[in-house]
Amino acid sequence: MNEASGGFISVHGGNIAAPSHHHQEMKRAPDSDQLCTCIRCEDAEGNSTAGAEGEIGCNQFSNQVEPRIRVNHREYRHLLAFIFAIDEINSSPDILPNVTLGYHVYDSCGNVNKATKDVLQILSGHSKTVPNYSCMVRGTVAGFIGDLKSDTTLQMAQLLHLYGYTQISYGARDTLLSDRKMFPNLFRTVPDNEMQYVATVKLLKRLKWNWVGIITSDDEYGEREIQQLSKQLTNHGICIEFKIMVSVKNYRKIPLDLLTSTTEVSRYVSSVHYMDPNNKEIYFKEKGDLPSPLEIVNWITQVEDKNTTHWRHVGHFDGSLPENQQLTLTPQLISWKRDQAPKGRCSAECLPGFRKALREGFHVCCYDCAPCSEGEISTHSDSEICQMCPEDQWPNEAKNICVDKLYEYLSYEKDIMVAFFSASSVIFSAASLCILGIFFWFRSTPIVRANNRNLSFILLFSLMLSFLSVFLFLGHPVDVTCMLQQVFFGIVFTISLSSILAKTIMVFIAFKATRPGSSCRKWVGVKLPNTVLLFGSLIQVMIGVFWLSISPPFQEYDMHSSPGKIMIQCNEGSVIGFYSVLGYMGLLAAVSFVLAFMVRTLPDSFNEAKYITFSMLVFCSVWIAMIPAYLSTRGKYTVAVEIFAILTSSAGILACIFFPKLYILLFKPELNTRKSMLAGRMI
Structure with missing residues (x-):
């Protein structure tokens, strides 16, 4: 980021000041075609000495030191471009008609004191330096072009601001010069360092470097550059390993490893306000600089070939474009040392994720x-x-x-459990229907008529509905199915338990009624079991209606319980309502179990109490085991636990109560007689 020294040019009589090369000073008066050249002489170490007028005499060196002449080709091209531009303007009748531009070229040698003296020389005339006086014979100074370095440009701007002269720098990039209050008459054909810093940060980001060093000039400009660039780099998470400030004199002593693979930005503009060959308008921005794109250049030093250096364009940066289009880079064109790009990182890059x-x-x-x-x-x-x-x-x-996220519920298409539950529900409901048909066919036989056949029909029908209620729990839950699931199952299963309780009470009363003088005889008949069935079922219906009225179940999306999944499930709405339904069924089962257990030793003709005891034992065991499993699972597995409990408890009642009678009806018809039952031969 170091700036080379350069020259400046004044324009008078309609005259302009322009750049010179690095090592020559040229003067041309507007009325003269002669070009005077002063050659800078250097010793073997690159030291030089300037005369009072900027002219350099080679005899100032010791006779023992062989002087040499060296010309900076880039700055010499600057001078030739300027001279060509002046000649084109003067020869054109359309540009500045009736005005002839002349110029004086001075080489500042990159020295602040010499730049100041040369400005005073131009303002005073060409004889003596007299501040605040002009001894020019003809022509008027119109402005100054220069300098190339920021520190000399800054010194010139402070002086020229006092006299109101316009100054155009073609290389100074110091952000201090962007202050329009301090330097309202200063313009630049290059953007300030702020854009260069932004381009540097984007370039480092593109190369994925975050561990860099800074090398700059050992002067006031270099100090400001380090401060501003360091701030930009730090703000974008780029660390600075070292900061080196070197003088131009010691530039050649920088280790070669720090000079190779360097990227610079250069820009070439030719006027204040014009249309370039690409038909793009060029103008000065608010800060006094041109909206010039920056060219990214790869400087290549070949040590084997006498340290020759050449450059190659590898990209450009245009701050006027949208954020994601500002930087264009072709990495494959960049030449790296040993053909391997530097890492530029302290740690490996963290990949996405x-x-x-x-x-x-x-x-x-x-x-x-x-x-x-x-x-x-x-x-x-x-x-x-x-x-x-x-x-x-x-x-x-x-x-x-x-x-x-994936939606999770008991899906007919994806879950094998659904197929198992569906098949089980159909099989058990079909079995209940078949048993109901068989019992209806044998409805006049003693074994079906014993212990109220109507209760048996109601029990079988309610068990069939219990099995079919499983389908309310399968598939995509919606509000309607959520409301029907628990309430429908609770009511039909309560009807089953109420039927069993009525059967148990009948057995208990029948046993008591056999005793002489028992008052229980008046309860024998169909009125009591029907009342128990109706009253027991009605209570559950009332609980269900109350639950649906106050806080009914609803569909809910649980997005947090299972990572990566959205569980579509039914929220009970009222936990009290849910456990009231289950608790009431448990109460009926417990009462039936206790009564059946008390009369389990009755004569064989009333031994249905034994099977009721087993069925209620199965029911209670299943649902007691279901509660902790229900509370410890989430999503579709909670539903699966409840479905399993429904199927298991219903199947237990069906098997324990009806399979023994079904066995007699189908395989032991000789036992299905009143005589056999009275004789106590019933299984």
Whole structure:
């Protein structure tokens, strides 16, 4: 980022000041075609001495030192371009008609004192330097072009501002010169360093470097450059390993490793306001600089070939374009030492899906890569933090993008459990229907008529509905199915339990009524069991209606219980209502179990109490075991636990109560007689 020394030019009589080369001073008066050239002489170490007028005499060196002449070709081209431009303007009848431009060229030699003296010389005339006086014979100074360096340009601007002269710099990039209050008459054909810093940061980001060093000139400009560039780099997470300030004299002593593979930016403009060959308007911006794009150049030094250096365009930067289009770079054109790009990093790059984890006691650019936490992603390399995915999304396996969460419920298409539950429900409901048909066919036989056949028909029909209620729990839950699931199952299963309770009470009363003088005889008949059935079922219906009226179940999306999944489930709405339904069924089962257990030793003709005892034992065992399993599972597995309990308890009642009678009806018809029952031969 070092600026070379240069020259400046004044324009008078309609005259302009322009740049000169690095090592020559040229003067041309507007009425003269002669060009005077003063050659700078250097010793073997590159030292030079300037005369009072900027002219350099080679005899100032010792006779023992062989002087040499060296011309800076870039600055010489600047001078030729300026002379060509002046000649074109003067020869054109359309540009500045009736005005002839002349110029004086001075070489500042990159020296602030000499630049100041040369400005005073131009303002005073060409004889003596007299501040605040002009001894020019003809022509008027119109303005100054120069200088190339920021420090000499700054010194010139402070002096010329006092006299109101316009100054145009063609190389000064110091951001201090952008202050329009301090330097309202200063313009530049190059952007200030701020844009160059932005371009540098973007270039480093593109190369994925975050561990760099800064080399700049050992002067006031270099100090400001280090401060401003360091701030830009630090703000973008780029660490600075070293800061080196060197003088121009010691520039050649910088280690070669620090000079190779350097990228510079250069720009070439020719006027204040014009249309370039690409039909783009060029103008001075608010800060007094041109909106010039920066060319990214790869400087290549070949040590084997006498340290020759050449450059190659590898990209450009245009701050006027949108953010994502400002930098254009062709990395394959860059020539690196040993054909290998430098790492430029303290730590390996953290890929998307990871974040930077700072190492304690190390620089911020030295870090480890930690994977993003559950539910978080990082979409770009070297992320400082990971971002949470939206509620309805979840990270993919690489944790670099969010994808839609999977919906989880007991699906007919995806879950094998649904096929098992569906088949079981159909089989058991069909079995209940078949048994009901068989009992209806044998409805006049003693074994069916014993213990109220109507209760048996109601029990079989309610068990069939219990099996079929399983389908309310399968598939995609909606509000309607959520409301019907628990209430419908609770009512039909309560009818089953009420039927069993009525059967148990009948057995108990029948046993008591056999005793002489028992008052229980008046309860024998169909009125009591029907009343028990109706009253027991009505209570459950009232609980269900109250539950649906106050806080009915509803469909809900649980996005947090299972990572990466949205569980579509039914919320009970009222927990009290849900457990009231289950609790009431448990109460009926417990009463039936206790009564059946008390009369389990009755004569064989009334031994249905034994099977009721077994059926209620199965029911209570299943539902007591279901409660902790129900509370410990989530989503479709909670539903699966309840379905399993429904199927198991219903199947237990069906098997324990009806299979023994079914066996007699189908395989032991000789036992299905009144005589056999009275004789006590019933199984």
